[in-house]
Amino acid sequence: MFISHFVGFLPLFSFGRYHCYGQLVQELIPPGASHYGQSNDDGGSAYDSMLFAYKHIAPVLKHCPQLKILCMYKCWTMRGDQFKRLFVNNPLMCSSLTSFNINGSLIRASSTLHVLMRLPNLTNLVLNDTVNDSTLVAISKIMLDLKWLEIDGCDVTDAGIQELVDGCPKLVYVQANRWGGIHDCDWARLINARGGRVRVIAEDNGDDNDGSG
Numbered sequence: 001m002f003i004s005h006f007v008g009f010l011p012l013f014s015f016g017r018y019h020c021y022g023q024l025v026q027e028l029i030p031p032g033a034s035h036y037g038q039s040n041d042d043g044g045s046a047y048d049s050m051l052f053a054y055k056h057i058a059p060v061l062k063h064c065p066q067l068k069i070l071c072m073y074k075c076w077t078m079r080g081d082q083f084k085r086l087f088v089n090n091p092l093m094c095s096s097l098t099s100f101n102i103n104g105s106l107i108r109a110s111s112t113l114h115v116l117m118r119l120p121n122l123t124n125l126v127l128n129d130t131v132n133d134s135t136l137v138a139i140s141k142i143m144l145d146l147k148w149l150e151i152d153g154c155d156v157t158d159a160g161i162q163e164l165v166d167g168c169p170k171l172v173y174v175q176a177n178r179w180g181g182i183h184d185c186d187w188a189r190l191i192n193a194r195g196g197r198v199r200v201i202a203e204d205n206g207d208d209n210d211g212s213g
Contacts, residue, residue: 027068028060052072052078054086058085061090061093065096066096067096069097070099072102073103073104073105074103074105075107076105080108081111083107083115084111086115094118095120097122098121098122098123099122100124100126101125102126103127106128109131113134116138116139116142117142120142120144122145123146123148123170124148125139128153128154131154132154132160133157133163136160136161136163137164140164140167144168146170146171147172147173148172148173150174154177155179156176158181160181161174161176161182162186165187165190172194172195172196173196173199174188174191174199175198175199176199177201
C-alpha cells in the first residue's frame with residue numbers, strides 16, 4: 001500500500017489493484033483479520049508487517065480523516081513512541097474511529113492507554129495481552145459508547161471489568177480468558193441483564209462459556 005500520486009489536492013492511494021482517495025477510506029484491515037478479534041489464518045504475514053511499519057502507515061493515516069475501522073492485528077514492528085505518534089498527529093481520525101483492534105501486537109500497556117484516551121467514540125475494541133485493570137478503569141471514564149470488548153490473555157480481574165461495565169452503559173459483549181482474576185461473576189450477570197453476551201474462555205482446554213454467568 002502506498003501513495004501513488006496526488007489528483008488536485010487529494011492523495012490517491014493504491015491498495016494492490018484497487019485505488020481510492022484518502023478522504024474516502026473508512027476501513028483498514030489486513031488480510032486474514034477482521035475488526036473483531038477473529039483471524040482467518042494461523043499467523044502473521046510479510047504483508048501485515050509491511051502494512052503497519054511506521055514509515056508505510058503514517059503517511060496514509062494522515063490523509064484518512066474519516067477512517068472508522070482500524071485493525072492493527074499482529075502489528076509486530078512498531079515501537080511505542082511511533083504508535084502514539086500515529087494518533088497524536090491525526091486528531092480527526094481519532095474522533096472518527098469507532099472500531100479498533102490491536103490484538104497480537106507488541107504495544108505496551110502505557111502506550112496503549114495513551115492512545116485509547118484519544119478515541120472517545122469507539123464502539124468495538126479488541127486489545128492485546130499487555131492491558132491491565134488500570135487500562136479498563138481509564139476506558140470506563142471516556143468510552144461511553146463502547147459495546148464490544150475483547151481482552152483475551154490480558155492481566156485483568158473481575159474488579160477491573162466491573163469498573164468498565166459500570167462506566168460503559170452500552171457494553172453488551174465481553175470476551176475474556178479465565179486467567180488469574182477472571183471468574184465470570186457479577187459483571188457477567190450485568191452484561192446479560194442488558195441483553196448482551198459474555199464469552200469467558202477456560203484457560204486449560206479452550207472451552208468457553210456463552211451462558212448467563
